[in-house]
Amino acid sequence: MSNKEKHWEKTKGLMLITLAIWFFFGYIIFMFGSDINSASFLGYPLAYYMCAQGSIIAFVVLIFWFANKQEKIDEEFGFAEKGDD
């Protein structure tokens, strides 16, 4: 496998992991909204908290994490851009 292909394999892997986490916070939780709402977090009902703040914060953290991971992958295979932003 060429260097480019290996880089793309890893990139695809990261994309799939990222979307799996996204799917959990965007959908799985809310499929069970009425079941988890009796639990509480910071005093809020859990399902209410997740759509008011929890999932949104998870998305922000997820994208920062993804960007750092992808940068590492690019560096590993020598495809990172020269110079910084």
Added chain:
Amino acid sequence: MFKGNFIDNLPRIYGTYTGGFLVFIILMAIAEQAGMTAKTIGILFVAFTVCIYALIGYLSRTVQVDAYYVAGRQVPTVFNGMATAADWMSGASFVAMAGGIYFGGYTYMAFLVGWTGGYVLVSSLLAPYLRKFGCYTVPDFIGTRYGGNFARFCAVVVLTLASFTYVTAQINATGTIASRALNIPFELGVWVGLISILLCSMLGGMRAVTWTQVAQYIVLIIAYLIPVFWISNKSGFGFFPHFMLGEEVARLGELESQFGLVKNAAADVKAAGVPGGLKSIAVSHAGVPEGGMAAWKFISLALCMMVGTASLPHILMRYFTTPSVKAARKSVAWSLFFIALLYTSAPMLATLSKISLMDPNLPTGIIGKPIAEIMQIEWVNAWINVKQAYIADFNGDGMLQLNEWFMRGDVVVLATPEVAGLPYVISGLVAAGGMAAAMSTADGLILAIANALSHDIYYKIIDPKADVRKRLLVARALLIVIGAAGAYIASMRITSILGAVAWAFDFAMSGLFFPLILGVWWKRATRQGAIAGMIAGLASGTAYLIYVYPKFMGNAPWLGIDHLRFGIIGASVCLVVMVVVSLMTEEPDKATQKMVDEVRIPSGKTILGKQH
């Protein structure tokens, strides 16, 4: 004033600007104490901020093609995040979202999840690759990846339909705010709003829009957060509302069962003379409706908004302006961070507003009290007079029940500061924030449409030999034409029949989502496949919309997929058609496959040249 180049000085420039704006707020507060009228304060707030945006727009004028289309690709990560946040958060997000949560509770909050989660798709599937491509517009990518003017043309059609659906609502919002703050008729307010919008974008295109959007973000976030924190502290609900309103949410649940959640019959509401668009609370604040259908409605709406986000050209094109692929990725994260500051505050504002009105133990509470007493309250009178609130004593007992208090959703943002007894200067600030939110989104949308028409239709298809001067002239002329068309439609007050903002997301996802991502992630995707996918997706989505929308054919939705969710049909058809047709046609040539390989790695030159 500042040494060195403009980009290096950005933190200082916007720092100074933020400080200046805070000083302006304090000056207005002093003026209010000295006896300046509420009307003058409102006018000064809106006029002052709009003049600043216009000044930034003028200073950012340009005659360079790449500055006009992609801000010279030198917008730093964090600033592009702020600009995207302003581009994203519309007048509706600012003024109506808290109201939506106030009346819709948990069910409405599917929008919150949907309008944020889409950025995960943008960052992992699209933004970095489109940046590497080096396109000026979204159809530029479709046209080059798949080849041929017809594919480009189809992408322009989808873009125009989606963005135009959205833009009339924005011009409508600027008109409403301008007319209220400046005390002029709505029809005139729309045109004042349009002129303000064009002042920001005409001379400098994307460069001017970028720097005004950053300024608008700062105004709108200050205008949203100050009241939320102030109300929470003043009324003793907690120092940091986001983490401290658990008790209030629980108390709302108690009050709901005490007062009872009654859904008024439409005939009763009509008979009582309640003005159109006003609602009463009939849905639980934090309770989750039981059953699989309710859960499906929640996640299907979130899905449409997320996929739509990743297909809306005015958002995607913001990531063409970063200096590098790496910066484009990081910039998506910053965008969502800045958006989250407002989106996580909206449910808190809704909670504060609701508890202030509903809890009879609080001095601000009105539910459960005698109507004669409530009619004495100044803000109640003021909002009833402008038909934004209404009291209908259905059971005739002279006491205000929960289902007897009606108001418009916008009132939650516009009146809560007044209800909590904050000075009028805050209401002026909120008006300026709403104006900034509506203007910044309108600017981004109008520019997305005008750029697609001028770059993709005029330059790429009609006259590829046009020189730079002519291209930019056409681009500016189109900006005015599209803005005027939007304002004309808004001034006719027919926006209610044009449908919801959500439609823009559904149109975009029906026609653009799969052609965009498969262009990067599937080498086998062919021109014929993309063209067939775009046409079939848009056509089936639109047909389904006509089939279910109550004002058109009004048939029963299939599996709960109503007019807000028609993108699910469109995008699915688009995917199937695109894959089948691609597999039936010959695979793309070597040059195209090599181009896709190049897009997938960040280093090296962009696919399209710096000037094209």
